[in-house]
Amino acid sequence: MATAVAHHPALSSSLRDGGSLASGSGFYGSRVSVAAAPKVISVATQREMRVRAVMAPPQNQSRSPASTGAVKHAMTATEKILANASEKTKLTPGENVWVKADVLMTHDVCGPGTIGIFKKEFGQNAKVWDREKIVLIPDHYIFTSDERANRNVDILRDFAQEQDIKYFYDITDRSNFRANPDYKGVCHVALAQEGHCRPGEVLFGTDSHTCNAGAFGQFATGIGNTDAGFIMGTGKLLLKVPPTLRFVLDGEMPKHLLAKDLILQIIGEISVAGATYRAMEFVGTAVEAMTMEDRMTLCNMVVEAGGKNGVVPADATTAKYLEGKTSKPYQTFTSDGNASFFQEYRFDVSKLEPVVAKPHSPDNRGLARECKDVKIDRVYIGSCTGGKTEDFIAAAELLAISGQKVKVPTFLVPATQKVWMDLYSLPVPGTDGKTCAEIFEQAGCDTPASPSCAACLGGPRDTYARMNDPQVCVSTTNRNFPGRMGHKEGQIYLASPYTAAASALTGFVTDPREFL
Numbered sequence: 001m002a003t004a005v006a007h008h009p010a011l012s013s014s015l016r017d018g019g020s021l022a023s024g025s026g027f028y029g030s031r032v033s034v035a036a037a038p039k040v041i042s043v044a045t046q047r048e049m050r051v052r053a054v055m056a057p058p059q060n061q062s063r064s065p066a067s068t069g070a071v072k073h074a075m076t077a078t079e080k081i082l083a084n085a086s087e088k089t090k091l092t093p094g095e096n097v098w099v100k101a102d103v104l105m106t107h108d109v110c111g112p113g114t115i116g117i118f119k120k121e122f123g124q125n126a127k128v129w130d131r132e133k134i135v136l137i138p139d140h141y142i143f144t145s146d147e148r149a150n151r152n153v154d155i156l157r158d159f160a161q162e163q164d165i166k167y168f169y170d171i172t173d174r175s176n177f178r179a180n181p182d183y184k185g186v187c188h189v190a191l192a193q194e195g196h197c198r199p200g201e202v203l204f205g206t207d208s209h210t211c212n213a214g215a216f217g218q219f220a221t222g223i224g225n226t227d228a229g230f231i232m233g234t235g236k237l238l239l240k241v242p243p244t245l246r247f248v249l250d251g252e253m254p255k256h257l258l259a260k261d262l263i264l265q266i267i268g269e270i271s272v273a274g275a276t277y278r279a280m281e282f283v284g285t286a287v288e289a290m291t292m293e294d295r296m297t298l299c300n301m302v303v304e305a306g307g308k309n310g311v312v313p314a315d316a317t318t319a320k321y322l323e324g325k326t327s328k329p330y331q332t333f334t335s336d337g338n339a340s341f342f343q344e345y346r347f348d349v350s351k352l353e354p355v356v357a358k359p360h361s362p363d364n365r366g367l368a369r370e371c372k373d374v375k376i377d378r379v380y381i382g383s384c385t386g387g388k389t390e391d392f393i394a395a396a397e398l399l400a401i402s403g404q405k406v407k408v409p410t411f412l413v414p415a416t417q418k419v420w421m422d423l424y425s426l427p428v429p430g431t432d433g434k435t436c437a438e439i440f441e442q443a444g445c446d447t448p449a450s451p452s453c454a455a456c457l458g459g460p461r462d463t464y465a466r467m468n469d470p471q472v473c474v475s476t477t478n479r480n481f482p483g484r485m486g487h488k489e490g491q492i493y494l495a496s497p498y499t500a501a502a503s504a505l506t507g508f509v510t511d512p513r514e515f516l
Contacts, residue, residue: 076244076341077311078279080333081219085202093243093342101133102201104231107187108138108152110206115159117229128163129235135196136160136168137187142452143174146460150174167196177417177450185416185451188212188384192296193418195325199314199332204231208303209384209478215295216322217314217332222303242279242308243342244335245270249284251350256513258394259290259297260386260476260496262347264355267305268365269345276306278342281335286349287312292321293390300385301478304362354511356474357494360482368499371509376493377471379406379504380485382413382449383456386476386497389422395501396428396436399443402515407507410445411465413454420451445504458486474503 073090075083083090086097106114119126128134136156141149153171160168169190171183184190188209191197199217203210206228213220223237231237247266267274280302287295290312299310314332335341354368381387381395392412399406414420423436431439437448446465455465456477467473467486473493475485480492495503498512505515 072336074336074338074340076246076279076335076339077217077281077313077333078219078244078309079241079339080335081200081202081311082239082241084200084331084333085219091241093241095241096238097241098236099202099239100236101204101231102198103133103135103191103196103203104228105135105137105187105191105196105203105205105207105210106228107136107140107207108142108149108156109140110225110228111136111159112152112155113225114206114228114232115155117226118232121229122233126233128165128232131164132166133235134163134165134167134232135187135191136165137184137190138169138171139185139187139190140453140457141459141463142171143177143450143454143464144460144462146462149460167194169194183417183451185414185419186384186387186453188296188300189388189415189419192216192292192321193325193416195322195328198322198326198328198330199318200330204228204237209300211302211307211310212296212300212384214299214302214310215292215312216318217312217334219309219311220299221309240277242277244279244281244339245275245307246281246283246335246341246344248344248346249282249286249349250346251286251348253286253289253349254352256354256498256511256516257349257352258496258498259294260494261352261354261499262286262349263298263301263304264357264362264365264494264496265347265352266345267301267363268355268357270305270363272304272361272363273306274363275302275308277308278306280305280307280310281341282310282312283335284347286347288315288317290317291390292317293388296388297385297391301362304478354496354499354513356499356509357480359480359491359493362479362494364480367511368495368509369511369513371493372511374493374509375472376408376474376503376507376509378408378465378467378473379410379500380413380455380465380473380475380477381411381497381500382415382454382465383475383477384415384453385478386500387413387415387419389419389426391476391497392419392423392436393426393428394497396434396439397430398498398501398512398515399445399505400428400431400434400439402505404505405442405444406504408504410440410443410504411455412440412445412448413456413465414448414451416451420448423448443504455485457484461486474500474509476500 173179197216203220208222210222302310358364467490470489502510502512
């Protein structure tokens with residue numbers, strides 16, 4: 001009998017002292033008596049005690065300090081953001097919590113499916129949970145004659161009108177993107193430029209690279225159509241709290257290295273499954289010195305390592321970028337000094353070299369200089385990963401320094417309308433005021449195309465720069481699986497804008513240090 005009740009201190013001590021249970025009392029919802037008892041306990045009483053011993057012990061009326069917040073529970077930045085969004089004082093990895101969404105984004109590929117699920121589950125005449133927190137961005141299959149692709153945009157438009165969605169970046173004239181002032185381009189870059197990314201918030205998107213927004217110190221992750229349809233109707237989602245991998249990047253960035261080299265280095269280090277359902281937090285002096293676009297590049301590709309989300313602590317750089325983009329207040333969260341991380345990795349960036357991801361996986365890392373014998377057929381600069389303003393400026397800088405013309409077709413796809421405008425207006429440092437567009441033209445590159453995802457994920461056959469033949473391409477995009485950019489026998493080498501530009505000049509995979 002002693003073993004059966006030993007888990008309850010009050011009871012076991014009273015029995016040791018000769019006590020007993022008062023008649024009619026129990027462990028749950030009643031008082032435990034410690035009155036004096038006879039030396040011999042009846043069989044009936046023993047049976048009664050055995051039964052009661054497996055019941056729950058009485059609950060204290062006052063809450064423990066840990067649950068009231070009086071005792072601080074160390075958390076990572078991701079855990080803090082999710083705790084705030086779920087109205088919890090503390091969270092630990094593995095917990096399942098209902099998280100409130102601040103923004104839900106969907107685009108022309110997944111939007112129609114999300115809308116269909118929303119209507120099926122909530123009713124044909126149902127209203128979305130908040131028309132100002134849903135962002136609809138056509139960007140994937142836009143400049144094509146494919147009727148089904150065009151219909152997807154029509155479905156978004158009809159839904160936006162029906163629900164009076166505040167943020168719908170529409171395009172109606174595909175012959176001239178500039179005739180569509182509302183059209184933006186690639187969703188992840190547009191979300192940042194239009195002020196939808198804010199520290200401390202939770203952003204869900206029906207695209208795996210939604211993790212891009214983690215650069216703003218927020219929780220951002222890609223979800224499927226079913227989850228998105230549920231959020232559309234309720235504004236929340238059940239999530240499992242991910243453990244956090246911490247990447248400390250210290251040292252001064254060499255002039256030949258870009259953020260793309262760093263994330264390819266990391267993915268090559270941990271593999272495409274190394275961060276499966278884990279947060280990837282980026283800190284260190286090298287990260288602190290990065291621009292917002294550099295940080296976006298880091299966070300953009302955490303999904304290529306299997307990551308749930310990426311996060312960079314918000315700081316003065318973040319606040320400055322957000323000036324004039326949003327008027328909404330926001331909170332910043334950083335990891336506690338004694339927070340528990342699943343694993344920590346440290347890199348001295350000053351010792352790293354330009355790298356590429358060889359076919360057919362983002363973790364198939366190789367030094368650019370060791371791939372110098374790989375002959376290529378084309379170069380592609382664009383996408384949410386490598387089609388931002390600073391990506392094109394980096395490529396233009398290298399081309400200007402070389403003073404040479406490219407030896408292979410070089411396709412340029414700005415991520416958004418704003419990026420496209422920057423190519424024609426911003427001066428490239430060290431070029432006496434020349435713009436990217438001027439430098440690209442002098443180098444023999446293709447004219448910058450209409451802003452969209454374009455050939456990053458293949459698309460219809462008439463998609464600009466799609467690989468319709470089994471060619472070898474150096475690309476600033478994010479994936480190089482078979483068929484990713486079109487032809488299933490195509491070979492894609494993922495690289496930084498520097499490496500892409502250097503390779504365009506030689507016709508081989510080339511280390512940019514040959515020109516910088």
